[in-house]
Amino acid sequence: xxxxxxxxxxxxxxxxxxxxxxxxxxxxxxxxxxxxxxxxxxxxxxxxxxxxxxxxxxxxxxxxxxxxxxxxxxxxxxxxxxxxxxxxxxxxxxxxxxxxxxxxxxxxxxxx
Amino acid sequence: xxxxxxxxxxxxxxxxxxxxxxxxxxxxxxxxxxxxxxxxxxxxxxxxxxxxxxxxxxxxxxxxxxxxxxxxxxxxxxxxxxxxxxxxxxxxxxxxxxxxxxxxxxxxxxxxxxxxxxxxxxxxxxxxxxxxxxxxxxxxxxxxxxxxxxxxxxxxxxxxxxxxxxxxxxxxxxxxxxxxxxxxxxxxxxxxxxxxxxxxxxxxxxxx
Numbered sequence: 447x448x449x450x451x452x453x454x455x456x457x458x459x460x461x462x463x464x465x466x467x468x469x470x471x472x473x474x475x476x477x478x479x480x481x482x483x484x485x486x487x488x489x490x491x492x493x494x495x496x497x498x499x500x501x502x503x504x505x506x507x508x509x510x511x512x513x514x515x516x517x518x519x520x521x522x523x524x525x526x527x528x529x530x531x532x533x534x535x536x537x538x539x540x541x542x543x544x545x546x547x548x549x550x551x552x553x554x555x556x557x558x
Numbered sequence: 559x560x561x562x563x564x565x566x567x568x569x570x571x572x573x574x575x576x577x578x579x580x581x582x583x584x585x586x587x588x589x590x591x592x593x594x595x596x597x598x599x600x601x602x603x604x605x606x607x608x609x610x611x612x613x614x615x616x617x618x619x620x621x622x623x624x625x626x627x628x629x630x631x632x633x634x635x636x637x638x639x640x641x642x643x644x645x646x647x648x649x650x651x652x653x654x655x656x657x658x659x660x661x662x663x664x665x666x667x668x669x670x671x672x673x674x675x676x677x678x679x680x681x682x683x684x685x686x687x688x689x690x691x692x693x694x695x696x697x698x699x700x701x702x703x704x705x706x707x708x709x710x711x712x713x714x715x716x717x718x719x720x721x722x723x724x725x726x727x728x729x730x731x732x733x734x735x736x737x738x739x740x741x742x743x744x745x746x747x748x749x750x751x752x753x754x755x756x757x758x759x760x761x762x763x764x765x766x
Contacts, residue, residue, distance in 0.1 A: 478683050479642065486681040489631075489638045493677060500669075500716035501634040531635045 464511075464549035472550025475543060484538040485531065487547070495554065502529070508555035511548035518544050585759055585766050588752030590742025591729075593766060598728070598736035601626070603700040605663065608672040608679075608689035616734050622659040623761050625740075626728040628706045630666035631678040636725050636744040637662075643743045643750060644727075645684045650754045654761045655686060663690045663700065665708035665723045704728050729760065737766045 476495065479486040488495065490503040497505035506514075520526035522536035539547065587593055601616040601624060616624075625644070629637035641662070648655040662679060664670035670678075675689040692700065701708055708723040727740040737760060742748045760766055 477681060483642060483646070485638050485642050486683075489641075489678060489681050490634065498632065498716075500632045500719055502717065503634070529634055531639055 464545075464553065468546045468549045469553050471543070472546035472548070472553075475539075475547055476550060480538065480543060482538055484535045484543075487535075490531075495551065506551050509548075509551045511545075511552045514548035514551050515544055518547075585756075585763075587738055587766060588742075588749055588756050590745065590749045591738045591740055591753060591756050593738045594728075594736050595738075595766070598705075599703055600736065601730045601734035602703060603690075603692075603696070605690040605692040605696055605700065606672065608676040608691050611672065614690070619659050619661070619730075620734065621732050622657060623732060623757060624730045624734070625658065625660045626663065626704065626730070627660065627726075628663050628665050628701055628708055628723050630664050630721050630723070631670050631675060632666065632719070632721070640725065640727065640743045641679070641682045641687070643748050644687070645682050646750055647754050647757065648684050648686050650750070651758060651761070654758055655684075657761045658686055658757065659688055660684075660686055660727075661688050661690050663692075663697070665697065665701070666710055666721050667691050667693070667697065668710070668712065669719075729757070731760060731766075732764055735765075 475484065476487045487506065490498060490501060491506050492498050492503070495505065495507040497503055509517075517526060518536045518539060521533055522539075524533060527533065601619070604613060604615050606612070607614045607618075627637075627640060629640070631637070644660050648658065648660075651658065662675070664675055670691065672689075672691055675691060679687045679689045706724040706726070706728075709721070711720045713719045725744050727743055729737050729740060731737050738756065740753055742753065756766065
């Protein structure tokens with residue numbers, strides 16, 4: 447019984463945490479952009495994704511995945527933001543890439 | 559009769575060959591590239607390479623097709639877009655890519671310190687990108703020689719700090735002679751294939 451509970455707990459914790467490969471993909475997109483043309487996020491949002499008030503680029507580090515995904519969706523559809531560069535980036539990111547970006551940003555929260 | 563006809567055909571064939579030969583020498587630039595041969599002075603500057611901290615001049619880029627761009631790292635649109643397109647082009651150039659250098663000259667040296675500019679360019683992941691920083695005199699001299707405009711209006715509130723700059727990319731051949739301007743790299747639909755073709759031709763032949 448005890449080992450069963452431990453297994454369930456382990457399974458739950460694995461489900462909650464994003465796989466390392468997904469976080470790694472997110473980190474790569476942040477630093478180098480994507481092959482299809484999304485810019486490196488750090489170019490505008492800063493090397494630590496701390497944001498850059500000089501150009502209205504908000505802090506990204508530590509965002510909840512739901513917030514990141516909702517923002518990307520809204521920016522891609524033109525409902526949020528005024529920067530056409532960011533709109534193009536949001537449209538360029540595939541669902542898998544969006545998930546990866548969201549997972550990586552959330553992972554920065556737990557470290558800080 | 560038959561002979562005459564053959565001769566006439568031969569003449570026609572000969573003249574079209576001559577026409578083709580004439581076309582072959584005159585390279586037609588992509589619609590987004592504008593020739594400036596003879597209108598711009600040769601490449602000449604003295605600035606600091608932000609990656610090495612060393613003073614560099616045009617002499618350091620002899621042998622490379624050299625592209626010059628005036629920008630700044632706090633640019634919200636045109637500069638990062640231009641860099642991203644440029645990196646795409648370098649990738650498309652394949653083995654010809656390393657024969658090119660893209661000089662990113664900061665017009666905002668106050669905020670773009672050497673480490674900041676070096677780190678920024680590093681993000682774009684191409685070793686062909688070179689960050690240059692100069693003092694006010696070095697920058698103004700370089701920009702003026704290429705009729706490039708820029709203005710920096712500092713402000714305490716970062717949102718009010720404005721920088722304006724020409725968005726053109728100036729292309730020089732391996733000997734520092736001005737060849738053409740890329741006007742389309744930050745356009746809505748940059749003709750990446752066309753610009754790549756022009757740059758490859760210049761890399762291979764040394765002139766447009």
